[in-house]
Amino acid sequence: MISIIGAGPIGSYCAYLLAKKGFEVNIFEEHPKAGLPIQCTGIVTKRLFKYVPKSKEFVVNHFNKVQVVAPDNSFAEIPLEEYLLDRTRFDNYLLNKAVDAGANIHFNHRFKGFQNNKAIIKTKNGLISNKADYFVGADGPTSKVAKSAGLYNNREFLVGMQAIVRGNFNKNTFTTFFGNKVAPNFFAWVVPESRTTARVGLATKRSTNNYFQYFLRALKFQPIEYQGGLIPIYNSKQRVKKGNVFLIGDAAALTKATTGGGLLSGLESSGILSDCIVNNKDYAKQIKKPHYQLLVHNLIRKKLNNFEDKEYIMLINQIKQKKIKKLFANNCREFPSKLLFKLVLAEPKLIKFLF
Ligand SMILES: Cc1cc2nc3c(=O)[nH]c(=O)nc-3n(C[C@H](O)[C@H](O)[C@H](O)COP(=O)(O)OP(=O)(O)OC[C@H]3O[C@@H](n4cnc5c(N)ncnc54)[C@H](O)[C@@H]3O)c2cc1C
DSSP states (O other), X not given: OEEEEOOSHHHHHHHHHHHHTTOOXXXXXXXXXXXXXXXXXXXXXXXXXXXXXOOTTTEEEEEEEXXXXXXXXXXXXXXXXXXXXXXXXXXXXXXXXXXXXXXXXXXXOEEEEEETTEEEEEETTEEEEEOOSEEEEOOOTTOHHHHHHTOOOSOOEEEEEEEEEESOOXXXXXXXXXXXXXXXXXXXXXXXXXXXXXXXXXXXXXXHHHHHHHHHHHTTOOEEEEEEEEEEOOOTTOOOEEXXXXXXXXXXXXXXXXXXXXXXXXXHHHHHHHHXXXXXXXXXXXXXXXXXXXXXXXXXXXXXXXXXXXXXXXXXXXXXXXXHHHHHHHSOTTOHHHHHHHHHHHOGGGHHHHO
């Protein structure tokens, strides 16, 4: 018997994989339905389709270019192949797959903590206790499961704020804005859903709303809806297992420090955990593989966080070169170690940005 806390994409995908293997799986979700509220931009690389088939059911747009804007408004355009998800539809797609495979979903069930090796769950009719062979925390960045199992660590977060806006957009290009006045320690984005609507946002460690309102005003956007959430910063010391409690996705802080993306590393963690449960392998050991790439993302982020605006301008100027663009276009950013190595070989001047 397996209890998964959280019907986000990562919990549902894990439930699907385990139910498919014949395990009895219960998913406990605190909300009355999956996929709401939206706390994500929803950009993914084509690597998503390693986990789920490409479908118009949840892919709402695709991109062939990113425009990277420097603090002096100079910019580089890099070709790429990326996709935009409707998170509500994506989360429901994965949950339906889990339910079709035999998992049970319990909405309006909030995990409160562990007591005598049982999960205490708050329902509309009061508290219940749940016994299971495995408990899986897929309950997002501030994971109650991690807290109550003593796996939380000293987490750090970025605060992300986003708005849906109307305007005129180049549908297949999204734009990122770098600079210490725009979004210190991260970046801002304009990601078109269509020719007429876009997801506009940024993340910072503090004063996020001030930066966000300034950004919206500067670009003269009128929001029609606000969204937002926390992005946990990956920490290599994060423990992901204690006894029969396991953490996956944002609950384990498995996000890329360069972009804040957590969907692909989260889905990967679901795959690794289900394989470990099915084949009796050590999850803490197996999860080390994706950790290596996440560490490289952390190193790049640490370097970028020390950049002054003039260094962003210089770096983006270097990226304009044809050979550099080609490398970005041909190498998946899910594997930054490979990309960095090739970039430095192609343009040794980039070394000074790294060291
Ligand atoms: C502003 C912003 C933009 C982002 N953009 C991107 C992007 O473009 N690409 C990308 O890959 N990633 C992005 N991310 C990160 C991405 O959203 C997360 O990595 C992803 O949602 C993680 O999925 P999850 O299932 O682990 O957690 P979540 O999506 O947080 O799901 C957790 C689930 O657990 C439930 N839950 C929580 N506590 C309890 C409880 N006590 N009891 C029961 N249920 C509970 C919640 O209701 C929720 O359904 C972004 C994040 C933010 C904040």
